[in-house]
Amino acid sequence: MQLVTERLTMRDFREDDWPVVAAYWADPRYQRYYPANESQEETVRKLVASFVAAQAQQPRRKWQLALVTRDDGSLIGHCGIRVNNPELREANIGYELNPDYWGQGYASEAARAILRFGFEELGLHRVWAECVADNANSVRVLEELGLRREAHFRE
Helix, strand or coil, X not given: CEEECXXXXXXXXXXXXXXXXXXXXXXXXXXXCCCCCCCHHHHHHHHHHHHHHHCCCCCCCEXXXXXXXXXCCCEXXXXXXXXXXXXXXXXXXEEEECHHHCCCCHHHHHHHHHHHHHHHHCCCCEEEECCCCCCHHHHHHHXXXXXXXXXXXXX
């Protein structure tokens, strides 16, 4: 599976992609929203393995795609869509980026492409997303895409 945008190639993950993901997960900027755990390397290995395993499922219901820059081939994060309920044609999207690439429009570009794939290719009726409420940039990406808040939680 592959989607191509102006600046990205969005491709299926490979097992050997995990070290790149582990490297940006170790970045303190990333850990601001997703704190590290003791077995971070193992967690990342399992996560990437789950992305690869989902590619073989029939029917396929999860597309978590590696985001690779078209200019230099750097893996900078991932973006995906997961069909939660095929009968209701409902799915959710998610994305994450290496902090070195935050604020450059890559999340919006990737999420826009995965939404288009969901509606046009998968025939979805409803797509939703979750994000860390304190991550104002991620909230902004979702709002740019036309998603709206259904709830606002306070501590």
